[in-house]
Amino acid sequence: MLKIALDAMGGDFAPEVNILGAIEAVSDSEIEVILVGDEKKINEFLKEKKDFKGKVSVLNAEDQILMDENVSTAIRRKNTSMRKAIELVKEGKANAVLSAGNSGAMMALSFLLLGKLPNVDRPAIATVMPCLKGHFILLDAGANVDCKAEHLVQFAYMGDAYHKALFNSSNPRVALLSIGEEGTKGNEATKEAFRILKDSNLNFIGNIEGKDIFFGSADVVVCDGFVGNIVLKVGEGLAEALMKMLKREIADVITGRLGYIMIKPAIKSFRKKVDYSEYGGALLLGINGTSIICHGRSSAKAIKNAIKVAAEMAKKEIYRRISESLQNTEEMNESQNSINGLLCS
Amino acid sequence: MLKIALDAMGGDFAPEVNILGAIEAVSDSEIEVILVGDEKKINEFLKEKKDFKGKVSVLNAEDQILMDENVSTAIRRKNTSMRKAIELVKEGKANAVLSAGNSGAMMALSFLLLGKLPNVDRPAIATVMPCLKGHFILLDAGANVDCKAEHLVQFAYMGDAYHKALFNSSNPRVALLSIGEEGTKGNEATKEAFRILKDSNLNFIGNIEGKDIFFGSADVVVCDGFVGNIVLKVGEGLAEALMKMLKREIADVITGRLGYIMIKPAIKSFRKKVDYSEYGGALLLGINGTSIICHGRSSAKAIKNAIKVAAEMAKKEIYRRISESLQNTEEMNESQNSINGLLCS
Numbered sequence: 001m002l003k004i005a006l007d008a009m010g011g012d013f014a015p016e017v018n019i020l021g022a023i024e025a026v027s028d029s030e031i032e033v034i035l036v037g038d039e040k041k042i043n044e045f046l047k048e049k050k051d052f053k054g055k056v057s058v059l060n061a062e063d064q065i066l067m068d069e070n071v072s073t074a075i076r077r078k079n080t081s082m083r084k085a086i087e088l089v090k091e092g093k094a095n096a097v098l099s100a101g102n103s104g105a106m107m108a109l110s111f112l113l114l115g116k117l118p119n120v121d122r123p124a125i126a127t128v129m130p131c132l133k134g135h136f137i138l139l140d141a142g143a144n145v146d147c148k149a150e151h152l153v154q155f156a157y158m159g160d161a162y163h164k165a166l167f168n169s170s171n172p173r174v175a176l177l178s179i180g181e182e183g184t185k186g187n188e189a190t191k192e193a194f195r196i197l198k199d200s201n202l203n204f205i206g207n208i209e210g211k212d213i214f215f216g217s218a219d220v221v222v223c224d225g226f227v228g229n230i231v232l233k234v235g236e237g238l239a240e241a242l243m244k245m246l247k248r249e250i251a252d253v254i255t256g257r258l259g260y261i262m263i264k265p266a267i268k269s270f271r272k273k274v275d276y277s278e279y280g281g282a283l284l285l286g287i288n289g290t291s292i293i294c295h296g297r298s299s300a301k302a303i304k305n306a307i308k309v310a311a312e313m314a315k316k317e318i319y320r321r322i323s324e325s326l327q328n329t330e331e332m333n334e335s336q337n338s339i340n341g342l343l344c345s
Numbered sequence: 346m347l348k349i350a351l352d353a354m355g356g357d358f359a360p361e362v363n364i365l366g367a368i369e370a371v372s373d374s375e376i377e378v379i380l381v382g383d384e385k386k387i388n389e390f391l392k393e394k395k396d397f398k399g400k401v402s403v404l405n406a407e408d409q410i411l412m413d414e415n416v417s418t419a420i421r422r423k424n425t426s427m428r429k430a431i432e433l434v435k436e437g438k439a440n441a442v443l444s445a446g447n448s449g450a451m452m453a454l455s456f457l458l459l460g461k462l463p464n465v466d467r468p469a470i471a472t473v474m475p476c477l478k479g480h481f482i483l484l485d486a487g488a489n490v491d492c493k494a495e496h497l498v499q500f501a502y503m504g505d506a507y508h509k510a511l512f513n514s515s516n517p518r519v520a521l522l523s524i525g526e527e528g529t530k531g532n533e534a535t536k537e538a539f540r541i542l543k544d545s546n547l548n549f550i551g552n553i554e555g556k557d558i559f560f561g562s563a564d565v566v567v568c569d570g571f572v573g574n575i576v577l578k579v580g581e582g583l584a585e586a587l588m589k590m591l592k593r594e595i596a597d598v599i600t601g602r603l604g605y606i607m608i609k610p611a612i613k614s615f616r617k618k619v620d621y622s623e624y625g626g627a628l629l630l631g632i633n634g635t636s637i638i639c640h641g642r643s644s645a646k647a648i649k650n651a652i653k654v655a656a657e658m659a660k661k662e663i664y665r666r667i668s669e670s671l672q673n674t675e676e677m678n679e680s681q682n683s684i685n686g687l688l689c690s
Contacts, residue, residue: 132590142524145532146532177575178575179571179578186571187490188490190571209582210581211579213579214579214582214583214585214587215586225524226523227575230523230554230575230576233554233555234555234556234558234580235555236556237554237555238559239583240559241559242559242584242587245477246615249611253608253610258607259603259608259611262603263601265600266591266595266598266604267594269594269597
């Protein structure tokens with residue numbers, strides 16, 4: 001039985017959707033959820049529900065972090081639901097933690113309380129995105145804004161390990177997001193990272209351009225957090241804007257309304273495929289534990305899916321795999337350095 | 346009568362689409378086009394066409410720059426069609442130049458031969474992009490990969506002047522592309538640029554997030570060339586991928602095919618609105634002349650539209666406006682510095 005700590009007070013529709021998501025997640029799985037937050041509010045909501053078979057419990061937290069609160073002050077408060085949820089993992093009382101609340105605070109607190117893995121300079125946010133051929137992993141999606149080449153290289157290793165764990169893949173294609181396919185195209189950080197990655201033991205397929213990521217040309221797309229966050233949000237916004245523009249055009253055509261009714265099941269199925277809530281939040285890679293950041297607008301379904309992904313990643317001990325993967329890199333680099341040292345001496 | 350120099354040999358479908366685009370552009374306007382390239386090939390194509398009323402002429406160039414050629418060697422050759430076309434502007438024999446060829450070479454040669462404007466450190470590529478409420482200008486779309494705050498500030502001024510010239514607007518809303526609306530969110534360069542821009546005389550509306558650009562929340566969106574190029578190409582790729590995914594879903598639904606026929610005029614009109622070829626290429630801002638870089642896959646229609654935009658920008662002397670706008674900034678900064686000097690002394 002895996003125990004998942006959920007910050008019940010985080011997110012735009014908290015605590016309702018979090019509680020509903022938790023109940024849905026435990027109903028057909030070997031998962032227990034600990035809801036952390038305002039005990040009174042949560043219990044009031046829970047008492048109307050009878051179908052969670054004792055697999056949902058509550059841990060009281062008087063305080064909570066608001067969505068737009070300043071991170072540096074918010075993380076100092078001791079009794080917030082987010083902090084208490086993460087502490088459950090630290091104390092070994094839960095296998096993973098998730099929150100749809102203030103993402104900056106979630107990142108900072110996870111880092112602070114759980115610590116980072118050896119050989120990791122900076123933890124990264126990894127998101128699963130839909131594309132023509134299934135999905136790809138994009139990282140960093142917003143944890144680090146000014147990155148050096150060595151950070152991008154670490155992201156590549158972490159993304160590789162995550163893809164293998166999440167999709168049971170054996171040799172995911174790893175690419176650097178840049179502005180041209182040749183290794184000479186890009187900014188200083190990507191050009192240097194390209195040189196390091198092409199000699200790595202990853203299945204590095206080189207640079208990928210923005211136009212190709214949604215066609216499934218790579219399984220792991222690596223970039224700094226500034227670029228990654230913009231790509232993530234451009235994707236979200238553009239998909240929504242395009243559907244609105246298309247609907248407006250359809251309304252302007254005489255046969256459009258009838259046609260729209262006929263293609264509506266297709267649009268519904270399409271929306272489901274590009275809907276972020278199907279993919280269960282973003283995993284924080286590089287920290288010593290399993291921590292998932294959910295979209296602020298998460299629905300109950302999104303929370304349910306995120307809980308399941310959290311349980312799976314905790315079960316597969318993704319953080320241990322990443323640690324091992326980076327350990328190998330470190331050893332490789334060291335032996336390479338010794339060889340270089342011998343050659344130069 | 347405005348004279349436009351066109352690199353007839355540039356682009357994936359050269360010279361045919363370039364010649365056709367030129368003929369279409371001159372047919373209903375006060376524009377003359379000088380086709381620069383392989384005289385024999387061009388004339389062979391031209392002789393079958395009779396409807397250009399002597400407004401299309403040819404200048405021979407024996408050599409041409411290939412699409413994927415190394416820029417630094419390509420720009421040294423003296424007889425390329427691209428170089429000769431730009432020289433026409435330098436010599437005052439044409440009012441503007443355009444090419445759908447190697448964009449790196451077009452940028453470097455325009456910069457080299459025409460020179461940059463005073464007060465500009467780096468020229469930028471400005472593209473017009475469709476959104477829910479019309480269009481917005483994105484810059485830099487790929488000229489500068491590693492930017493400092495002062496470069497972003499110059500882009501903001503250049504984009505403002507371009508928007509005013511292109512859309513006859515009086516006070517375009519200028520925004521910085523970043524990862525949060527607050528000025529404290531972003532990377533080092535955007536945070537510093539935010540501080541400078543909020544005290545500028547531009548209509549600076551602050552940061553804009555990736556999800557909002559396609560909803561028309563800003564008229565001018567400023568970012569470095571690495572980010573801008575990725576956003577441009579993510580937009581292009583995602584729109585294409587989404588339409589493919591939607592079509593696949595429609596084909597899977599029983600009533601889908603009939604529905605699709607009924608909404609087809611809407612899809613056509615939609616495609617036209619999001620089609621890059623409607624917006625006539627990207628203008629190189631900050632150089633001493635009018636130079637337009639067209640998409641390598643430009644159709645005849647795209648070339649025609651680009652020629653018309655080139656003529657309009659030449660007529661409005663956009664580069665002089667930018668120069669004046671940046672001159673004002675310089676003077677403002679100087680007087681601000683004098684005031685600061687007085688206060689500190």
